[in-house]
Amino acid sequence: MARILITGGAGYVGSHCAKELAASGHESIVFDNLLFGHRDLVRWGNLIEGDIRDAAALSALFATHPIDAVMHFAALAYAGESVQAPDRYYDVNVNGTRVLLEAMVRACVPVIVFFLRAVRPPPCRKSSIRRALLGHCDRRRAR
Numbered sequence: 001m002a003r004i005l006i007t008g009g010a011g012y013v014g015s016h017c018a019k020e021l022a023a024s025g026h027e028s029i030v031f032d033n034l035l036f037g038h039r040d041l042v043r044w045g046n047l048i049e050g051d052i053r054d055a056a057a058l059s060a061l062f063a064t065h066p067i068d069a070v071m072h073f074a075a076l077a078y079a080g081e082s083v084q085a086p087d088r089y090y091d092v093n094v095n096g097t098r099v100l101l102e103a104m105v106r107a108c109v110p111v112i113v114f115f116l117r118a119v120r121p122p123p124c125r126k127s128s129i130r131r132a133l134l135g136h137c138d139r140r141r142a143r
């Protein structure tokens with residue numbers, strides 16, 4: 001039996017994953033900030049409320065719960081909204097994943113399963129997305 005940390009385990013994909021892990025005899029711990037997740041969907045393991053961008057919370061979790069692997073589903077996943085708020089999506093999906101990976105390295109957790117959907121925008125929106133991304137890069141460079 002393995003003990004798996006499921007980030008975003010209170011969401012759609014993560015909760016199904018927890019169910020399958022339990023059916024296969026594995027233990028899961030869900031780490032989710034419940035932004036879009038539902039407490040009621042966490043039925044196959046304990047819920048620890050927290051944000052993947054919170055390095056201290058992840059370190060505390062790894063220090064108190066020996067984890068064999070991480071399945072990473074904590075993300076903002078709405079394609080339309082991601083175009084409206086690219087900075088917010090970058091912060092959770094890219095920066096949050098970096099914080100999680102660094103915490104895993106510090107705690108010597110060896111395995112991550114990362115589930116990501118990439119959405120290709122329709123041609124008519126390309127230039128606005130490009131402008132949004134370039135604006136984001138310029139703002140980061142200016143910091």
Ligand SMILES: NC(=O)c1ccc[n+]([C@@H]2O[C@H](COP(=O)([O-])OP(=O)(O)OC[C@H]3O[C@@H](n4cnc5c(N)ncnc54)[C@H](O)[C@@H]3O)[C@@H](O)[C@H]2O)c1
Binds near residue numbers: 014034037073074116
């Ligand atoms: N649903 C699909 O059909 C599908 C298909 C392919 C890929 N994916 C990918 O799977 C992942 C999960 O998708 P989903 O449909 O389950 O989304 P979802 O919104 O149902 O689940 C995401 C979970 O992450 C949590 N979360 C968000 N930000 C967080 C943060 N900063 N810290 C901790 N928890 C946070 C939310 O509260 C939510 O419970 C996404 O990366 C998505 O792109 C989903």
